[in-house]
Amino acid sequence: MRRLFERLVQLVPTTVGALVLVFALMRIVPGDPAAAMLGTNATPQSVADLRSQLGLDRPLYQQFVDYFLGLAQLDLGRSLALRTPVSTLLWQALGPTLLLTLGGTLVSVVVGVPLGIVAALWRGSWADYVASVGALLGISIPVFVWGVLLLLTFSLQWPLLPSAGAGADPWEVVRALILPSLATGFFQVGLVARITRSSLLSVLAHDYVRTARAKGLGPQAVIGNHALRNGLIPVLTVIGLNLGTLLGGAVVAETVFTRPGLGRLMLDAISARDYPVIQGVVVVSVLFVVVLNLLVDVLYSAVDPRVRA
Amino acid sequence: MTVGDAVDVPLPARVAAPVRPAADSFSLHGRVSRTVLRKPLILASALFIVAAVGSAVVVPTLPLGDPTEQSVVRRLKPPSAENVLGTDRLGRDILSRVMWGTRISLTVGIGVVAISALFGTLVGLLSGYFVGGLADVLMRVVDVLLAFPPLILAMVMVTVLGPSLQTVVVAISIGVVPRFARVARAAILAIREREYVLGARALGASTPRIMLRHVLLNAIDPLIVLCTLLVPAAILTEALLSFLGLGIVEPTPTWGNMINNGRLVLREAPWLTFFPSAAIVLTVIAFNLLGDAIRDALDPNTKDFAAPMRATGGA
Numbered sequence: 001m002r003r004l005f006e007r008l009v010q011l012v013p014t015t016v017g018a019l020v021l022v023f024a025l026m027r028i029v030p031g032d033p034a035a036a037m038l039g040t041n042a043t044p045q046s047v048a049d050l051r052s053q054l055g056l057d058r059p060l061y062q063q064f065v066d067y068f069l070g071l072a073q074l075d076l077g078r079s080l081a082l083r084t085p086v087s088t089l090l091w092q093a094l095g096p097t098l099l100l101t102l103g104g105t106l107v108s109v110v111v112g113v114p115l116g117i118v119a120a121l122w123r124g125s126w127a128d129y130v131a132s133v134g135a136l137l138g139i140s141i142p143v144f145v146w147g148v149l150l151l152l153t154f155s156l157q158w159p160l161l162p163s164a165g166a167g168a169d170p171w172e173v174v175r176a177l178i179l180p181s182l183a184t185g186f187f188q189v190g191l192v193a194r195i196t197r198s199s200l201l202s203v204l205a206h207d208y209v210r211t212a213r214a215k216g217l218g219p220q221a222v223i224g225n226h227a228l229r230n231g232l233i234p235v236l237t238v239i240g241l242n243l244g245t246l247l248g249g250a251v252v253a254e255t256v257f258t259r260p261g262l263g264r265l266m267l268d269a270i271s272a273r274d275y276p277v278i279q280g281v282v283v284v285s286v287l288f289v290v291v292l293n294l295l296v297d298v299l300y301s302a303v304d305p306r307v308r309a
Numbered sequence: 310m311t312v313g314d315a316v317d318v319p320l321p322a323r324v325a326a327p328v329r330p331a332a333d334s335f336s337l338h339g340r341v342s343r344t345v346l347r348k349p350l351i352l353a354s355a356l357f358i359v360a361a362v363g364s365a366v367v368v369p370t371l372p373l374g375d376p377t378e379q380s381v382v383r384r385l386k387p388p389s390a391e392n393v394l395g396t397d398r399l400g401r402d403i404l405s406r407v408m409w410g411t412r413i414s415l416t417v418g419i420g421v422v423a424i425s426a427l428f429g430t431l432v433g434l435l436s437g438y439f440v441g442g443l444a445d446v447l448m449r450v451v452d453v454l455l456a457f458p459p460l461i462l463a464m465v466m467v468t469v470l471g472p473s474l475q476t477v478v479v480a481i482s483i484g485v486v487p488r489f490a491r492v493a494r495a496a497i498l499a500i501r502e503r504e505y506v507l508g509a510r511a512l513g514a515s516t517p518r519i520m521l522r523h524v525l526l527n528a529i530d531p532l533i534v535l536c537t538l539l540v541p542a543a544i545l546t547e548a549l550l551s552f553l554g555l556g557i558v559e560p561t562p563t564w565g566n567m568i569n570n571g572r573l574v575l576r577e578a579p580w581l582t583f584f585p586s587a588a589i590v591l592t593v594i595a596f597n598l599l600g601d602a603i604r605d606a607l608d609p610n611t612k613d614f615a616a617p618m619r620a621t622g623g624a
Binding site: 028140249251266278286 | 590
């Protein structure tokens with residue numbers, strides 16, 4: 001518990017720093033964002049109106065205070081293109097993206113961990129070889145190439161699964177989730193498999209594993225109860241560290257599969273120069289990384305008693 | 310034992326006269342080149358990279374068509390004698406575009422690694438060698454930057470700074486520098502209390518000399534490995550950005566924007582997507598294999614410490 005509290009306290013300056021950086025980034029746009037948004041046929045009057053609507057005519061410190069007061073009330077302003085509150089847009093987009101991130105993580109664990117275990121247990125065998133080639137391919141093929149391949153095969157060639165959208169009823173939602181999750185997850189499979197393999201190999205060399213073997217436990221008990229429990233801890237760390245990356249992968253998969261979500265929202269906002277929405281997506285993605293890292297930390301101390309102190 | 314080794318047995322003699330022997334069997338160069346030459350797959354990767362870099366350099370002089378030249382009559386032609394890899398929706402030659410794309414990808418890969426290695430090592434060295442004050446501030450900044458998903462940070466940076474090759478390099482580097490600094494700092498921390506460092510200090514060596522000569526040079530192995538593995542990560546990130554239509558945009562050919570273009574006619578004209586995809590995948594595989602080989606050559610006991618890093622660019 002104390003550890004958790006300490007982590008929480010540590011996270012505060014990081015999060016605040018990141019939020020300040022987002023604020024700064026949105027204000028170092030070269031030239032006038034209002035003018036950039038309205039394009040070439042803007043009148044000075046409309047630019048001035050937009051500036052005051054964005055709050056850009058107020059002094060910087062005032063904007064800064066407004067930004068943080070707004071954040072505290074979950075108010076991120078209004079979208080310039082759609083006229084809806086940014087928080088509503090984010091709320092709608094967050095669900096599908098979270099599902100996809102979860103789906104991607106699931107794929108990477110379900111495929112990567114067994115692959116790594118097989119490679120470690122039969123080290124040097126053909127299984128190890130296949131696993132390491134699989135891992136290399138996973139790491140080397142980008143999300144959108146997987147996406148395009150899957151789309152071509154399972155959606156266009158054999159129309160088994162939908163090629164676009166996120167689905168309306170639960171069954172459709174699951175069906176729409178499969179291909180994007182595979183595309184997002186495959187990239188991490190190699191990573192998870194490699195970590196599982198190397199971590200399990202180092203655990204298997206420990207004395208307590210030899211003791212377990214020596215006292216006559218079967219391989220299942222030795223691997224399952226002794227080696228895997230400790231061997232999987234680094235896997236957890238890597239998954240935690242990479243959740244931000246996975247979120248990036250989800251953004252790309254959303255483009256390939258024309259899924260609604262944070263990625264679509266962000267790209268639409270970028271092409272419309274809709275700065276409040278861009279800012280909102282970045283804020284949410286930072287909070288996503290921070291909160292999930294904290295969660296992994298909690299899980300960590302649940303799995304590994306040594307860090308519970 | 311040379312400076313390249315992770316020193317387990319500190320040799321007092323080295324402190325007084327750190328003579329670097331010529332490329333012997335233990336030298337960095339010697340160990341790496343032996344590993345590379347021994348395995349055919351690694352050798353193939355190395356040759357592929359050499360060929361890719363070579364063609365990226367000479368591509369303007371090759372007898373290829375203009376990668377941006379459009380032609381209505383040649384639209385969406387499959388591979389043929391005239392257009393070896395076919396043409397795209399605007400009738401542009403795909404072979405020429407893939408070759409010019411190599412130039413962009415490798416420039417980004419090398420540019421990002423150069424910037425990240427420079428600033429990452431600097432931050433890691435300063436924050437690992439000195440304690441408190443500036444070091445703490447630097448690590449705080451690193452923590453803040455680590456809270457951003459790398460791809461999203463790059464997307465925002467490209468939007469804010471405007472689309473260009475330089476922007477893309479900077480935008481990707483901003484996400485990579487803090488990760489590089491973390492690894493560099495860890496390596497420096499492991500070295501700074503070694504006896505030979507203390508010895509050098511006792512002998513009155515100046516701080517910059519100790520930092521560079523005794524600490525940094527002995528911590529360089531993991532950083533070299535990291536550099537090799539970051540090249541493919543940076544190439545992938547650039548491809549993702551241009552796939553999303555950010556960063557380097559049409560008509561400049563990049564592998565990412567070519568795939569994005571091909572996606573719309575995936576069924577009718579798969580070659581639009583296939584060739585740039587193959588270019589990305591082969592290049593990244595080659596760099597990854599070479600990076601792994603260099604890691605194994607430098608330190609067979611290293612765990613895959615760079616693993617979390619290689620994905621930073623990747624997705």
